[in-house]
Amino acid sequence: MATxxxxxxxxxxxxxxxxSACSGGIREQLGLERDAPDExxxxxxxxxxxxxxxxLPPPQKGMHRPQEKTVxxxxxxxxxxxxxxxxxxxxxxxxxxxxxQKTGANETDATLRARIDHETDNLNDSNKxxxxxxxxxxxxxxxxxxxxxxxxxxxxxxxxxxAKGEVITGENVPEIEE
Numbered sequence: 001m002a003t004x005x006x007x008x009x010x011x012x013x014x015x016x017x018x019x020s021a022c023s024g025g026i027r028e029q030l031g032l033e034r035d036a037p038d039e040x041x042x043x044x045x046x047x048x049x050x051x052x053x054x055x056l057p058p059p060q061k062g063m064h065r066p067q068e069k070t071v072x073x074x075x076x077x078x079x080x081x082x083x084x085x086x087x088x089x090x091x092x093x094x095x096x097x098x099x100x101q102k103t104g105a106n107e108t109d110a111t112l113r114a115r116i117d118h119e120t121d122n123l124n125d126s127n128k129x130x131x132x133x134x135x136x137x138x139x140x141x142x143x144x145x146x147x148x149x150x151x152x153x154x155x156x157x158x159x160x161x162x163a164k165g166e167v168i169t170g171e172n173v174p175e176i177e178e
Contacts, residue, residue, distance in 0.1 A: 020032065045068065047067075049067060104167045104169075107167065107169070109170050112170075119147075147175045147176075148175060148176045149173055149174065149175060149176070150174040150175060150176050153174035154173060154174055157172070157173075157174065
């Protein structure tokens with residue numbers, strides 16, 4: 001009788017191992033597999049917001065949610081990065097605009113980038129070795145002399161203008177002659 005029971009136990013163990021190895025239908029029918037939702041298929045919706053007034057227009061079927069981004073916007077963000085930062089810089093508060101006007105930050109020199117690039121090119125040219133200068137002998141690139149600002153005199157000039165309440169510009173900057 002012990003051999004009959006041991007045969008039954010072996011048979012049950014073999015059957016259990018066989019069924020546990022099965023994938024799909026049998027495991028689901030026996031309740032051995034969990035039916036979890038796929039997290040990649042779940043649609044995300046923007047959070048609900050409290051409206052400024054309680055008089056809401058009735059919802060219309062099929063209308064786009066205004067707080068959600070369109071597919072085109074999502075694609076642009078994926079390719080070009082987050083545009084939220086660009087939107088924040090365009091929408092400045094009145095306090096920010098006042099500070100910018102009083103500091104003169106909106107009155108910058110439009111040719112500043114070109115001047116910096118030009119001075120950088122000059123600096124790079126002056127740091128070239130003799131061989132590199134000889135190799136570029138026939139280049140038609142014109143170079144203007146770069147200027148070095150006298151830091152001490154510039155500091156004094158800025159303090160004087162600040163004391164008088166004048167706007168500090170890039171005019172009459174003291175330079176060191178080489």
